[in-house]
Amino acid sequence: MKLWDKLTSLDRRWTFLAMAIAAILPFLVPMGLAIQPTKEVRAVYDAVEALRGAGKPLVVSFDFDPGTDAEIGPMAHAVMTHAMKRDVPLIVLNFIYTGTALAELRLQKVADAFPDKKYGVDYVFMGNKVAFANVMLNMSADLRLSYSTDYFGTPVDEIPMLKGVRNYDDFGLVIGLSGTRLVEYWIIYAQEPYGFRYAIGCTAVSATDMYPYIQTGQTIGLLGGMKGAAEYEQLMVESGLMGALGDAARGLDSQSLCHLVVIAFILMGNVAYFAGRRRG
């Protein structure tokens, strides 16, 4: 069997093995590739930064599940850490039931790093609501129309940080974090009709679909996948808000090596195919 024939009939499990090695190796031998924040990520960072001292809360719509946690989890961690560092009140919502416990876990993990922050005073978790369109529309009038209590059953009117917070006029910024179309539903049912400041954090798969919303100003910026999260971490480190880069930045070396492996296999497959065809 000629080399070209071997390549075109290569057992696909070899490609899986190559990808596994490419993903593992950089964690053992870091390459330390540079991360350059893009203007879309910087815009989100600046918007959170602008909330400092404004007294208005950052609302994070935590709409992803463990399946996309690797991509969106680090950006949620970075954004919530940013809010806590800058003393920006934080409201966490959730519309995807498979992400409810994850949202609580991630919020708690961030809050644990800030012993001076108190639940209900500095941050609050509103829990899950399935009827997202109704909630988004209700919040144009009063969030109490949809939320009578928070996730732990405390009545909304007994939560100190929610006093005076009623609708979109009282929100400093809303960030939708999701691997689903929920980031677009925020635009359809809330941002476009009511015109508040909104930012998107999504998986890389849906990132290209989100760019038109930057062009129209419906979103002020975009965190796209692990790369977007890594750029946000880089900005946090540059401004001294984080001591070291987080999980997203750590994964970028593996990401780059895996991309090289994918490119190599695409080239090999095409060269083998055309070489085999030429020989007839």
Place this chain on the structure above:
Amino acid sequence: MVSEPLIGGFVSNQLGIWIAAFFTLAIYSFLYRDNVVYKFVENVFIGVAAGYLVVIIFFNNIKPDLVVPLFTEGRLVLLIPLAMMLLVFTRIFAKVGWLSRIPIAFVVGVGAGLAIPNTMMAMVVAQLGGTANIQFTSPDVVVGSLAGIRLLTGGLILLLGTIAALIYFFFSLPHEGPVGQVARVGTWVIMIGFGASFGYTVMARISLLIGRVLFLMRDWLMIID
């Protein structure tokens, strides 16, 4: 809770971490070949997800929005959604199954009523406005400078690319002559869009693998910090 090493300075001692590691490896075992462990784990996942759905929906939605206001606060108007909810279950019984169409018709009607105008405004009208208001110049940028040329070029590509892609989907004229040539440009624009989406998709899938690798190496095996 901080995980302490278990074996020879390595490997987590937390049961949850071990279970997650087992499930991760079991799912990836499918890459070698389909097997009984993979099937078992797949079924466990579906069962757990279904059970979890019931618990979350009840305690976050049905209890605070229906049970408490209706039975504790006496808001009788909530009998209407309760009745609608019960009507959905009439599908179980063939003779009265038609009653389930009432709540379904309500949900479809309300859903369409909310979605159609809002979607038109956000996805069509706003996008049309965005395309019509493309920036070719800016007060902050000097015309003829590198930044000015970049802004102008970007605006032109956006405008012409949008028109070309739209003409590709215009089937009332045969794609011949000038129309065909513009449609061909539209094809390239669409292909570039697909290429960008594919690149991002590859990145997304690899990110998921990296997330699991990080979990296995850091949280389970504890061979990296």
